[in-house]
Amino acid sequence: MDYELREISVIKMQKLQDSIVKRFKAKGKKLDPPTYAIQLPSGVSQVFQYDQEGINDPGTPEEDKILWQQHLDDVAEFNAEFSNASINMMLYNGVECEIDESWIDEQRWLGIEIPDNKFDLKVHYLQTEVFKTPMELQQVIQDIMLLSTKGVDQDAIDAAMRSFRGEKEEEQG
Numbered sequence: 001m002d003y004e005l006r007e008i009s010v011i012k013m014q015k016l017q018d019s020i021v022k023r024f025k026a027k028g029k030k031l032d033p034p035t036y037a038i039q040l041p042s043g044v045s046q047v048f049q050y051d052q053e054g055i056n057d058p059g060t061p062e063e064d065k066i067l068w069q070q071h072l073d074d075v076a077e078f079n080a081e082f083s084n085a086s087i088n089m090m091l092y093n094g095v096e097c098e099i100d101e102s103w104i105d106e107q108r109w110l111g112i113e114i115p116d117n118k119f120d121l122k123v124h125y126l127q128t129e130v131f132k133t134p135m136e137l138q139q140v141i142q143d144i145m146l147l148s149t150k151g152v153d154q155d156a157i158d159a160a161m162r163s164f165r166g167e168k169e170e171e172q173g
Contacts, residue, residue: 010149033050055068099121
């Protein structure tokens with residue numbers, strides 16, 4: 001299958017993330033860690049965000065521990081949704097190809113549901129016909145990101161790629 005990779009808009013990716021954050025917050029999702037206040041000797045109260053160490057403190061109120069767990073759950077849900085949406089965006093915008101009509105016939109023959117819109121259809125095609133293994137998909141996403149970050153500091157790109165590979169390897173392992 002012939003395809004060509006092209007760069008995507010990094011700004012578009014940021015706007016996608018911002019939109020998902022806004023939607024999650026509108027639903028009341030707790031993307032920010034819960035906070036606690038400490039009375040300073042001067043009488044002024046200072047607010048801090050919990051971290052894992054603070055939440056594990058025996059003096060942490062049970063209701064804050066519940067809020068912390070909700071925060072962790074909501075952040076995990078956000079990360080999964082953003083990851084899925086960004087992969088879809090990278091595949092749709094970053095891979096130029098023609099969809100083989102016989103593939104649609106085969107999918108229907110197999111009883112596989114075919115997406116109704118051109119965006120989901122192209123992503124479905126790429127994920128089931130063009131990039132058949134998780135490693136192929138991971139490599140094409142990395143290649144698209146490399147194309148899209150020309151001019152960005154190479155050390156930052158290398159660190160991002162190591163991070164991406166580490167997360168994907170943990171998911172597979």
